Amino acid sequence: MYDAILNHIQKFIPLEPSEIDLLESCLNTSQIKRKDHVLQEGQICNTMYFVVKGCMRQYIINPRGTEQTLQFGVENWWITDYLSYHNHTPSHFYIQAVETTEVIALEKSVLESILIQIPNLEKYFRIVAQKAFGAAQMRIKFLFTMSAEERYNHFKNQQPDFVQRVPQYMLASYLDFSAEFMSKIRAGKV
Amino acid sequence: MYDAILNHIQKFIPLEPSEIDLLESCLNTSQIKRKDHVLQEGQICNTMYFVVKGCMRQYIINPRGTEQTLQFGVENWWITDYLSYHNHTPSHFYIQAVETTEVIALEKSVLESILIQIPNLEKYFRIVAQKAFGAAQMRIKFLFTMSAEERYNHFKNQQPDFVQRVPQYMLASYLDFSAEFMSKIRAGKV
DNA sequence: TGTATTTCTTGAAGTAGTTCAAGTTTTTGA
DNA sequence: TCAAAAACTTGAACTACTTCAAGAAATACA
Numbered sequence: 486m487y488d489a490i491l492n493h494i495q496k497f498i499p500l501e502p503s504e505i506d507l508l509e510s511c512l513n514t515s516q517i518k519r520k521d522h523v524l525q526e527g528q529i530c531n532t533m534y535f536v537v538k539g540c541m542r543q544y545i546i547n548p549r550g551t552e553q554t555l556q557f558g559v560e561n562w563w564i565t566d567y568l569s570y571h572n573h574t575p576s577h578f579y580i581q582a583v584e585t586t587e588v589i590a591l592e593k594s595v596l597e598s599i600l601i602q603i604p605n606l607e608k609y610f611r612i613v614a615q616k617a618f619g620a621a622q623m624r625i626k627f628l629f630t631m632s633a634e635e636r637y638n639h640f641k642n643q644q645p646d647f648v649q650r651v652p653q654y655m656l657a658s659y660l661d662f663s664a665e666f667m668s669k670i671r672a673g674k675v
Numbered sequence: 676m677y678d679a680i681l682n683h684i685q686k687f688i689p690l691e692p693s694e695i696d697l698l699e700s701c702l703n704t705s706q707i708k709r710k711d712h713v714l715q716e717g718q719i720c721n722t723m724y725f726v727v728k729g730c731m732r733q734y735i736i737n738p739r740g741t742e743q744t745l746q747f748g749v750e751n752w753w754i755t756d757y758l759s760y761h762n763h764t765p766s767h768f769y770i771q772a773v774e775t776t777e778v779i780a781l782e783k784s785v786l787e788s789i790l791i792q793i794p795n796l797e798k799y800f801r802i803v804a805q806k807a808f809g810a811a812q813m814r815i816k817f818l819f820t821m822s823a824e825e826r827y828n829h830f831k832n833q834q835p836d837f838v839q840r841v842p843q844y845m846l847a848s849y850l851d852f853s854a855e856f857m858s859k860i861r862a863g864k865v
Numbered sequence: 866t867g868t869a870t871t872t873c874t875t876g877a878a879g880t881a882g883t884t885c886a887a888g889t890t891t892t893t894g895a
Numbered sequence: 896t897c898a899a900a901a902a903c904t905t906g907a908a909c910t911a912c913t914t915c916a917a918g919a920a921a922t923a924c925a
Contacts, residue, residue, distance in 0.1 A: 543812070545816055545819070545820065547819065547820045548820060553819050553820070555812055555815055555816060555819070556812065566809065566812070567805040567806065567808055567809035567812075568806070568809030568810065568812070568813060569809075570805075570809075571802065571805060571806055571809065577813065577816060578812075578816075600798075604794055604795075604797070605794075607794070607797035607798045607801050608790075608797045608801075610801050610805075611797050611798075611800045611801035611804060612761065614801060614804035614805040614807075614808055615757040615760075615761060615800075615804045616757065616758070616761055617804075617808050618757055618804055618807050618808040618811060619756065619757035619758030619759075619760075619761065620758065621808060621811035621812070621815070622733070622745060622746065622756070622757075622758070622768075622811070623758060623767065624815070625745055625811070625814070625815065625818075626735055626745060626767060626768075628815075628818065628851075629735070629737065629743050629745070629848075629851060630735065630737045630738060630743070658819075661818075661819060
């Protein structure tokens with residue numbers, strides 16, 4: 486039932502059988518329907534979400550009223566607003582299911598008690614966050630140095646399946662260009 | 676001597692006197708001269724740097740040969756390439772002192788042994804990384820939604836002193852516009 | 866299965882930025 | 896202290912994108 490998350494944790498740290506039992510007793514999965522939100526702008530985020538199956542995204546609505554995707558979270562990714570989570574401040578983001586998605590929702594109070602009982606899990610979350618930060622740095626590098634077409638081709642080479650999986654306009658905004666321009670890139674009209 | 680880092684750690688977790696002693700015995704500071712590098716593109720990064728006093732930056736050289744700053748690290752910030760650090764892969768980045776800077780350089784092997792002796796430090800590094808990731812998300816939001824002039828004004832309001840502290844061309848590239856355009860923004864010629 | 870909704874496409878007009886080049890000012894460090 | 900190096904400014908020409916609007920195609924789900 487919780488194989489996905491337990492395997493992911495054990496890629497980074499070992500777990501005792503008793504720790505696995507404890508985790509299994511504390512976790513529970515929920516289904517988020519396509520287009521449903523787990524976080525809205527202005528809310529305080531006090532939950533981390535682990536994607537078991539499906540796809541979530543974090544997005545904003547820009548001043549022109551257009552949605553812009555900042556982050557996708559697919560299988561084995563954690564998604565949350567860490568700033569709102571840590572500072573108890575209203576979130577700037579929406580977090581929504583792109584397709585019907587199975588997540589493990591871990592509330593702050595539950596997580597904190599788990600971390601006291603399994604201190605070694607701190608290391609797991611440290612490494613996950615450090616890698617996510619590293620990936621964000623690389624993302625900024627790509628945004629800074631590549632043209633729109635290069636960003637599209639690079640992403641398509643790295644994640645060929647994912648390009649088919651989400652609506653084009655979501656991917657366009659993630660790569661920081663307009664949906665119309667994406668259409669022209671794909672048609673070779675640039 | 677190590678007040679800065681010990682105070683910073685104790686903002687997030689308590690330390691025993693014995694743990695403080697241990698840390699003091701493992702840490703050492705070094706001076707990085709202005710424009711000297713602690714990491715070059717292509718090297719494997721196996722050190723984390725804590726800025727005690729001064730300013731470091733992480734940058735790339737883009738295909739046109741221009742430097743673009745991805746991150747500044749001032750007092751009480753950690754700076755490193757987490758992706759190279761964790762994956763043992765060649766770094767895409769340069770890390771350089773903007774002004775003569777005092778850092779605590781913590782090598783991976785030393786840090787790992789410290790983390791075994793003071794497991795609670797995992798929590799400290801977890802929170803630091805999670806907040807850094809949160810800040811990177813906000814940064815991407817600003818890059819996506821604000822014009823060049825808005826980004827400049829926003830940064831200037833948030834960090835008025837810092838604008839004077841670093842060369843304009845470094846800040847321009849951090850905010851993702853050209854040094855020439857920055858000059859025009861400041862002169863009100865946009 | 867059929868229809869409402871969502872997503873994608875296309876062209877035309879506009880613009881927020883870049884690039885280049887040359888001169889000026891400021892800062893650095895021997 | 897002063898020469899060399901680094902940083903900043905300016906205008907002119909250019910371009911990689913955006914915005915808008917309207918129609919076509921694909922998809923979801925009652």
